[in-house]
Every structure is written in C-alpha cells, then in structure tokens.
Amino acid sequence: MSEQRQLLSDSAARLFQANAGWDEIDALGIADLLVPEDRGGSGADWDDACAVLQAAGHAQTPLPLAEAMLARKLLAETALEAPRSLLSIAANPVGKLARDARGWKFSGVVTSVPWGRDAAHVVTTVTSEGGPHVVVLAVADASVHKRTNLADEPRDDLRFDSTPALAAPASSREAQRLLDYAALARTAQIAGALQSALERSIGYALERKQFGRAIGQFQAVQQQLALFGAETAAATCASRSAAIAASAGDASFEIAAAKLRANQAIGVATATAHQVHGAIGFTREYALRQATQRLWSWRSEYGNDRYWSERLGRAVIERGADSFWGNLTDR
16 A cells, blocks of 8 residues: 555554544545546545545445545536536436436336435435446435344435436446445455454454463364455455556456455355454444444345356356456556
C-alpha cells in the first residue's frame, strides 16, 4: 500500500472509530472518493476506495458508505443532479423504465436496499432503449416495506408505480455491472470486519484464563486462531487484488473470486471467534457480535457463495480448459 493510500486509510479509520455521523463523513468528501476531480470529487481509484471501506468494515460503521460511493460515481458519470443527502443503491431492480412527453418513469420493485428508509434517493441501473441507464428514484415516492438483516441493518424493499425518475444512459463498467462493483465494495468491508473479529479474539484469548493460564497459551486455541488469521489474510489479499484490478480495467473475474473467497472465510472465522469467546460473544451489547452478525449478513449480500461459484465456473468453461492456466497467471 502506498504512503498516500495508507494515510487516507488511517485518517478514515480514526474518523470511523470516533463514531462520526453521516454529515461529518460526507463533509470530508469520503463519499465522493470515486467521483472525478472535474466533477467535484477526489478522483481516487478503487484501490483507494476499498482501503477506506476496509477501515469502515473494521469499525462496523452503521452507514451505507459503500452504496453512497457507488451512487455518487454513477451520478457524476451521467451528470444527473440529486440532493447532497444520504444515497443508497439497488443492485437488482425488477421493473420497467419508460419515457413519455413529461419525462422518465419507473415501475417496479427494488429489494434489500441498504438503509432504504433513511436514504433520500436510491440509485440503480436499468436497461432501456438498448443500453444501461442510471436511474435516480426518490424514496418519498415509494411504498416502503421495512426489513433488516441479521445485524439489524435496514434492508428495505421499495415499490414504485409509474414514479417520476431521473435517468440517463451510461457506459461505465460500474453502470454495466453494478452488482459486481457493489460486491467489490462489500468484500473490502468483509476484510475489515474479519480483521476486527480476529483482533478481538486474540485479545480475549490472552485475557481469559482457564486452568490457571490464559486460554491463548493452549496449543489447540493457538491452532484455531492461526487458521482464523490465515482465512482473514486470504480474504484481505483477494479483496486488495480485485481492487487493484478494478483500478486498471475489467475486473469481473477478480471480483467474483474475491467475493467467493471472502464469503468462504466468514464461516471459519466466525466459528472460531465465537468458540474462543464462548457465550459472551453472543451477547447483544458485546462488540464481537457487531462484527460477526454483519459478516453473516454480508456473506449473502451482492451475491452468495453459489452465485459467485457459478459465475466463476461459467467464465472458466467459456474460455476453455486449455486457456485456464494462462488466463489465471496473466492476471
């Protein structure tokens, strides 16, 4: 990680650890990291953005920061104007975008929108007139069905019926593959939350005593924590590799591999964390639960294990067995 990126990550981490609210985070331009400089943003790349999102995941920041970053980038690309307020995204819209003499209208449903009830607008992409369009929808115009994930984070369903919308054609990779880049952002958060859970587990193992000594001195516990560390490192490396690839060009293969690898790390990591902590780890007020319940929720968001396994399998089959090793090592 470059010195500049490390400074950015450290500054963001201090802000998140201080439990800063959305207004303070937005005022510092963090949500505009991916927005080009000529549009008023920082002009940062995905490697920078994921470093910040990893810090947010480590702190379990209860805000749709990843979604806001993507939304702001899509708005900047299309020059669509939306109030500078809390934004979220909908990666899998089901509906129809149509245009009449008075403008664009959207009818359909967007499901599991992070912080949908709290956002002013939801940004999504819909295919219309032969290509992807970025669409901006006002939450106030929707019928909201409130839902939450395991970590009690809002994941709301919004229904629109011939609702006026802002829309414009878009050609960026993020607009064409919104789910992929949402998964990339979530993978960075997963890496941060895994690191947080690992640090807490190691700390607890050094403090908790059984049979006259800290449980971290028992070889069986050390072995499990070492495996936990390996899984965390693998997820972090996969996330960073995908972020670097996304900064350079098409990263669909790397994102699929990273999200799947991060998802697989969650099972081993959270099991070990709760085994080390025992019953206290499930206490609602205890910090470990804030990380592990988010991890369990994030594992299925923006593509679960099956979805990404099938994506990777199809990509390998399409390229052919003889090309697999060359394609893999070229990356």
